[in-house]
Amino acid sequence: MNRIDKLFQNKKERILNVYFTAGYPQLNDTTTILEALETSGADLIEIGIPYSDPIADGPTIQESNGVALDNGMTLKVLFNQLKGIRDKVSVPIVLMGYVNPIVQYGMENFCAKCEEVGVDAVILPDLPMFEYLEIYKPMFEKHGLYNIFLITPQTSEARIKQIDDNSNGFIYMVSSASTTGAKTSISVDQSDYFARVKNMNLKNPTLIGFGISNAETFDKACENANGAIIGSAFIKAISEEGNLKEKISGFVRSVIG
Amino acid sequence: MKIQVDERGYYGNFGGAFIPEMLYPNIEELRENYEQIVQAPDFQKQFNHLLRDFVGRPTPLYLAERLSEKYGAEIYLKREDLCHTGAHKVNNTVGQILLAQKLGKQKIIAETGAGQHGVATATVCALMGIECIVYMGEVDMARQKPNVERMRILGAEVRPAKSGSKTLKDATNEAMRHWINNPTDTHYIIGSVVGPHPYPEMVARFQSVISKEIKTQLLEKKGKENPDYVIACVGGGSNAAGAFYHYYNEEDVKLVAVEAAGLGNHTGESAATTVLGKPGILHGSKTLLMQTEDGQVVEPYSISAGLDYPGIGPVHAHLFETGRAKFYSVTDEEAMKAGVLLSRTEGIIPAVESAHAFAALNQMTFNPSDVVVINLSGRGDKDLETYIKWGKY
Numbered sequence: 001m002n003r004i005d006k007l008f009q010n011k012k013e014r015i016l017n018v019y020f021t022a023g024y025p026q027l028n029d030t031t032t033i034l035e036a037l038e039t040s041g042a043d044l045i046e047i048g049i050p051y052s053d054p055i056a057d058g059p060t061i062q063e064s065n066g067v068a069l070d071n072g073m074t075l076k077v078l079f080n081q082l083k084g085i086r087d088k089v090s091v092p093i094v095l096m097g098y099v100n101p102i103v104q105y106g107m108e109n110f111c112a113k114c115e116e117v118g119v120d121a122v123i124l125p126d127l128p129m130f131e132y133l134e135i136y137k138p139m140f141e142k143h144g145l146y147n148i149f150l151i152t153p154q155t156s157e158a159r160i161k162q163i164d165d166n167s168n169g170f171i172y173m174v175s176s177a178s179t180t181g182a183k184t185s186i187s188v189d190q191s192d193y194f195a196r197v198k199n200m201n202l203k204n205p206t207l208i209g210f211g212i213s214n215a216e217t218f219d220k221a222c223e224n225a226n227g228a229i230i231g232s233a234f235i236k237a238i239s240e241e242g243n244l245k246e247k248i249s250g251f252v253r254s255v256i257g
Numbered sequence: 258m259k260i261q262v263d264e265r266g267y268y269g270n271f272g273g274a275f276i277p278e279m280l281y282p283n284i285e286e287l288r289e290n291y292e293q294i295v296q297a298p299d300f301q302k303q304f305n306h307l308l309r310d311f312v313g314r315p316t317p318l319y320l321a322e323r324l325s326e327k328y329g330a331e332i333y334l335k336r337e338d339l340c341h342t343g344a345h346k347v348n349n350t351v352g353q354i355l356l357a358q359k360l361g362k363q364k365i366i367a368e369t370g371a372g373q374h375g376v377a378t379a380t381v382c383a384l385m386g387i388e389c390i391v392y393m394g395e396v397d398m399a400r401q402k403p404n405v406e407r408m409r410i411l412g413a414e415v416r417p418a419k420s421g422s423k424t425l426k427d428a429t430n431e432a433m434r435h436w437i438n439n440p441t442d443t444h445y446i447i448g449s450v451v452g453p454h455p456y457p458e459m460v461a462r463f464q465s466v467i468s469k470e471i472k473t474q475l476l477e478k479k480g481k482e483n484p485d486y487v488i489a490c491v492g493g494g495s496n497a498a499g500a501f502y503h504y505y506n507e508e509d510v511k512l513v514a515v516e517a518a519g520l521g522n523h524t525g526e527s528a529a530t531t532v533l534g535k536p537g538i539l540h541g542s543k544t545l546l547m548q549t550e551d552g553q554v555v556e557p558y559s560i561s562a563g564l565d566y567p568g569i570g571p572v573h574a575h576l577f578e579t580g581r582a583k584f585y586s587v588t589d590e591e592a593m594k595a596g597v598l599l600s601r602t603e604g605i606i607p608a609v610e611s612a613h614a615f616a617a618l619n620q621m622t623f624n625p626s627d628v629v630v631i632n633l634s635g636r637g638d639k640d641l642e643t644y645i646k647w648g649k650y
Contacts, residue, residue: 052421052553053539055433056277062420074551099275100538104552125277126538130265150278154440159281174279177440 002146003092003120004169007043008205008226015227016218016256017044017207018234019096021064022081023073024050025238030081033238034089036245040252042091044207046123046229049075049097056125058181060232064239075105079113086118094148096123107136111143121146121169129166150174153193157200164202173197173208173225181232183211186220194224218255230255260505260572260581266454269578271545271571274453275538279437283445284541286360288455294359295352295462307351308466311384312341314348316467318474318630323602330623333484334603334633335471335500344608344635345464345496346377350446352463354381357444364388364443368418368432370397370425370492371563371610372404373635374448379413389413392431394424397562404639422556425492425566429540449493450570453541457498457570464499471630472503479628486621488513489632490613491584492528492564494573496634501582512582514573515617517559521588528557529586530569531577539567545574560589560643563610563635587616589647595619596637597650608635609643 007015020033030047037045050068054061085093095114102110102124114122122145127136132147140147146169151160153176163171176183176190197206208221209229221228237251238244266272266288274284294300308314316336325332337345350367357365365382367389369375375391382389391408395417398405408415421427429451436445450457450464472482487504489497491514504510519527527533530545537546539554547555547567559565569577576582587595596612599605607615611634623629637644644650 053426053430055430055540056279056437058434066420069553076551098538100546100548100554101552103538104535104548104550126275126541128274128276131273131275152279152281154282155278156282177279178438179434182438 002144002169004044004146007092008170011043013226014222014256015043015207016041016252017046017227017229018042018252019046019048019229019231020234020238021048021050021061021068022078023068023071024064024235025067027071027073027077028081029244030078031085031088032244033248034085036248037252038089038091040249041256042252043227044092044094046094046096047078049078049095049101051098051101054098056179058179058232060181060235064235075101075110079117082117082119092120093118094121094123095119099124099127108139111139111145114145115143119145121148123148123172125150129163133166148172151197153177153190160197160200160202164204167204170205170207170226171202172229173206175208175210175212175221178210180210186211186217191224198224215255215257258579260576262454262458268572268575270536271543271574272454272457273543274541275543276453276541277437279440280433283436283440284453290360291356291455291459294356300355300359303355304352308348312347312351313339314466315470315474316340318471318478321603324599327602328618328623329625330627330629332629332631334631335467337467337496337632337634338605338607338611338636342373342377342380343638344373344377345467345499346374346448347380348466348499349448349460349463349495350374350377350381353444353446354385354387357446358385360444362442362444364439365446366390366392366432366435366443367446367448368392368425368428369448370428370565371561371608372397372401372408372639373563375413375415376404376407376411378446378448379408379411382413383411390435391415392418392428392435394418394422394428396423397425397428400643401562401639424562426554433540449495450498450572451493451540451542451568457542457572460495461498461502461572464495465502467496467499467632468501468503471500475628483507483510484628484630486511486513486627486629487632488515488614488617488629490515490564490610490634491569491573492517492566492610493568494570496632498570498572500630500632505581512576513617514576514582514584515613516584516586517561517564517592517613518586518588519558519560522586526558528559528565528567530567531584532586534568542571544568544571545577561592561609561613563608564613585617585620587613591616591619593644593647593649596644605633606637607633608637609640611635
């Protein structure tokens with residue numbers, strides 16, 4: 001059974017998914033961050049594959065992508081770092097990245113490698129559902145890898161249903177029309193959108209991401225979904241001076257108490 | 258084999274719509290509505306009226322006699338440099354501003370490299386009284402200062418793109434991010450035949466007035482619609498797409514695309530995508546792309562800001578792959594010399610982008626009876642500083 005399904009079977013609310021960029025702040029921090037996040041109480045971890053042109057990301061994640069690339073992070077390096085990670089970390093791991101580096105690596109190889117190291121799902125924001133269904137779905141299925149889709153406040157109900165039908169794991173609810181890290185609060189408009197999606201009774205669990213940065217926004221998101229995803233705020237937190245592990249546990253504690 | 262876009266937005270192996278879900282409704286809205294809107298008689302009437310009375314079309318097809326003598330062929334220049342605002346870019350912005358109005362959009366964003374598309378966008382926004390924000394790489398803002406000020410005079414806000422190489426690619430990223438953050442009231446006027454479907458085909462169609470006019474004008478002058486060659490420079494490729502469009506499927510016409518080789522294709526300082534690129538995905542479409550082995554986009558280089566782009570439009574990747582168009586690349590030095598040559602043989606100072614198309618003549622051989630059309634896509638006023646800095650005239 002995919003670790004994500006197991007997670008949602010055992011825990012239905014207040015699921016915390018934390019995003020970090022592989023290779024940031026230092027090239028070899030990946031394992032340290034994964035272990036510290038799990039120990040601190042993250043339920044799910046999203047590792048960003050850095051890309052030169054991350055168009056869905058705001059300045060914080062853009063900058064972490066740039067630093068990670070300068071540090072020498074590549075998919076090959078990342079998969080090497082993740083070798084044996086399942087001896088140390090048991091929470092589900094999701095890789096998030098833009099499609100070009102993965103296509104260059106080879107989608108089939110990529111899926112096989114994800115299975116080999118124990119990655120449970122991927123989020124490829126610029127891979128259209130159409131291309132996924134036509135070309136790549138069999139590769140994902142062969143390697144037990146889930147493909148996570150995004151929905152936004154502008155996504156029509158018909159399309160949300162279509163996405164729900166073709167999803168497994170969970171659905172990533174983008175909280176507002178924005179790039180990552182652009183907004184720091186949740187408005188009335190967003191609450192309407194959350195309620196609308198909740199009333200659709202989707203078969204997949206939902207996690208809310210974009211603009212979730214602290215206990216307040218996390219709590220608010222958790223009222224409307226099974227949990228939430230924090231990225232930019234976490235990147236900011238680990239960019240500060242100090243011991244990496246302590247910064248991570250301090251941040252997670254500040255969010256989930 | 259017919260050159261045309263299919264319903265998924267592909268030209269052969271290239272194209273598509275690789276966009277994050279946040280942009281899906283915008284792109285769908287465009288895809289579902291644009292054909293119907295642009296084909297409607299009232300749209301066509303307004304579009305043609307503005308092209309004639311505002312842009313100054315048709316632009317002349319001019320027999321360049323001294324240049325013809327030098328290269329031993331009959332060379333015609335399609336004078337897009339005489340368009341209002343100084344380049345072909347305005348053909349597309351006139352079309353897209355009318356489209357944006359029909360879609361009920363109140364704000365316009367655009368990206369720009371050399372600033373020509375930014376100026377053309379600021380111009381039509383001023384014409385229609387619509388708010389306009391143009392993203393421009395910080396490096397490009399410095400090397401194309403007059404165009405920055407032109408946009409500001411026209412009332413547009415110019416926002417520097419400070420990420421990456423601070424050039425056209427990064428300006429495009431920033432414009433896309435802006436659109437993600439403002440999806441409902443804003444239309445994004447992309448300036449080249451790049452981006453997610455339907456942009457590449459839509460922009461090419463607005464620019465196709467160039468080849469439509471060439472056909473009519475050649476018929477008048479030569480008694481036939483088809484020349485032996487059509488030559489155009491390619492950055493993203495909008496002027497080339499416009500000049501090729503009605504000749505895509507006329508097999509007797511040789512299509513020649515000219516890319517910028519910067520300091521030389523193998524110096525690490527080039528923008529010649531068909532030489533240095535591999536299939537990849539950038540700015541919403543699958544195309545040829547300059548990238549590392551790991552799929553990171555490589556920063557291109559060209560003296561010409563308008564050609565300084567790591568990809569090409571998907572239609573051009575298809576023309577290249579199928580051999581329908583022949584691609585040449587031209588260094589900074591060769592282009593600058595060609596620019597000065599054109600200035601002195603014909604009295605026309607071309608944009609540095611367009612000068613690349615002229616430099617390709619040195620790599621080609623012609624029969625004296627060959628009819629050659631070169632798309633002179635823009636004038637050199639904006640490039641005076643580049644000419645002065647180069648200095649060898």
